[in-house]
Structures are given as C-alpha cells and as structure tokens.
Amino acid sequence: MNAIAGYTFGTEQVTHSPLTLNDLELLKQTVLFTNEDERYLRLAGEVLEDQIDAVLDVWYGFVATNSHLAYYFSNAGQLNSDYLTAVRQRFAQWILDTCNRPYDRDWLNYQQEIGLRHTYAKKNQTDRVEATPHIGMRYMIAFIYPIAATIKPFLSNKGHSAEDVENMYQAWFKSITLQVTLWCAPYAKDAYF
C-alpha cells in the first residue's frame, strides 16, 4: 500500500489530546460502547473493506449536491477537486481505523488532530490548499446523522443476519457519536467541553 499523504496517525506530528484515557472511558460509557461493539466494528470492517469507494461515493455525492457543504472544499465558489481527492484517501483509511484500531492513546490523539483539521487551527494545511478556513461546528454535529444512517445498506450487502447488521450499525453509530464528540473539543470555549 502506498503511504497516504497527510495521514500521520501514530507519529510525532500528531497533536496531543487534552483528554485522559479515563475521560475517554467515561465517554464510551455514555454512548454505551462495550467490548461487544468492538467485535461488531471488526466485523463491519470486514464487510466494508471492499465497499469503501461506494460508501465514499455516497458521502461525496451528498456533499457535492449541498452547496452549503461543498463550500468547505471550495475557494471563491470553485470546488477544489485535488483537495477532495486528497481527503478522500484519508477518509477511506478512517473507515478502516474506526472499525479496526484499538481506541487507545494514539487513537485519542488522532481524534484531536482530525478535529483541529476541521477548524481555523489546521484546516487546509495538510493538503496545502486555499479553501474555506473553518467548518462550522453545527455541521460537524449534524453530520452524525448522515454518516451513521447511510452506512446501514452497506452493512447488509454481505449476507449477514438482520441481527448482525443491526448490531454492526449500532456499534458504528456509537463510534461516530464518540468521535464527533472528541472532534468538537477544539471548538468549545475554555472549560465548556
């Protein structure tokens, strides 16, 4: 596999999350995330592995047809397709990471990094592009719905029982909620997170 440009998971370039592993544990409890969810995410990883391009086509289609979202990949009203392509590879890797990585200190740090890359602090830097400087927190949180819901049909494409599909979907939904929560840390006022 070629290295993915700008994907710095586990390296020293990644920022440090201000959260402790205990903070993470409490958040996992809050979204009811258990070892069983971890197992269903691994299964989802197998199911999604060869469908990632199709998943990304759905999400990119959604962004492209909503001008208030396409705006964030644009400069002066012009969509930057190099930017879209560069991010797409990290997005694909993120789907695999969501399913397969342990949610440990490295993972927690990279969540902070992803959050920052959506904000004034770091957006556009990784791909050295000129584009809208910041993604409003409102859309980060709102995206929980489409990112959770649109995965379900893909989870049922490999002949798993309705119960397994539902369990994979719930594990995915919990993980997305958890990750978006972590990504919003840099958006909050001091002591508000």
Add this chain to the structure above:
Amino acid sequence: MNAIAGYTFGTEQVTHSPLTLNDLELLKQTVLFTNEDERYLRLAGEVLEDQIDAVLDVWYGFVATNSHLAYYFSNAGQLNSDYLTAVRQRFAQWILDTCNRPYDRDWLNYQQEIGLRHTYAKKNQTDRVEATPHIGMRYMIAFIYPIAATIKPFLSNKGHSAEDVENMYQAWFKSITLQVTLWCAPYAKDAYF
C-alpha cells in the same frame, strides 16, 4: 393541565436564537429532515404519549447509575431529588414538543434557551437550585446515542409495522441530532459554530 414550572416556551422570557430560519433550514437539509419525518414524528407523538413516564424512567435510570452524569444533578456529592423532579416535567413536555411542534422561530428560540440551561449561563437558575454549574459539551453530544437508541422499543409498543417503527425512529434520531446541534451553539467559541 397544570402549568409546568420553568417551561417558558413561546413567552418573552425565552432568549433569542442567533440563528436565522435559513440557518435552520440548512441544518434540516444536513440531517436529511423532510416533511415525511415531520409526519412520522407526529405519529411517534401518538405512540409515546402514554409511555412518557416509562421513557423517562429509562433515561433517569441511566443518569442515576452513572455517577459522572448524576453529578450534574448534585451538589457536594448529594443528588438533589427536587431538581430531578422539576426537570422531569419539562423533559416530558419536550418529548411532546419534539414530536408535535412546528420547528419555527419560537421553537428555534427555545432550543437556544435549552442549550443555555445546560451551561454556566443559565443552569440551575430555572429551578433555583445549587448544583454543578455547567454540563460539559462532550456529554451533550455523546447523549445523542442513548437518547436516540433507547426510544426504539417504545415506538414498537403499539402494534405499528416494522417499517413505520423504523421511520419513526429515524425521524426521532434526526430531530435529536438537530436539537443537540442547536443546543451546542452557546458552547462554541466565537465564529466556531
């Protein structure tokens, strides 16, 4: 019906949301909220109406058994049961409002009010209690999962088809995502929302 203490929906006491109705429209688009979802929320309202106490028992049970959450209804480690009871009535009304109210300017303003009531700005004031002064944004966002997921069994308690139940559940999930998004506005740094 007796007036609910502290429930100020539609009155002059409610703060004004900084969002425009167009901002709300874009958020509805982002969570894929349509007129059909509105219809399914109305149906959910009928289904949930006489089960609200049971729903609240589940949610309160979840808060009570998680000390990091019970903390927000407590003062010096002591749970304040008057506070829990006062909020419970507004919570019950909120379930009905989520299902039955039009999402208009009054509704938008009350979302800002609810958000503020979870923060340093307004928490504890409505019920004139002494308790933890602020609920961290992390738990607001994380709560999307339990508040969405735990409603599903209640939606299937009245003999509706699996398809209707699923549609009510999705409409509910969209609405929760939308509302938590709006509630997080007061948490964000200036120009970050």
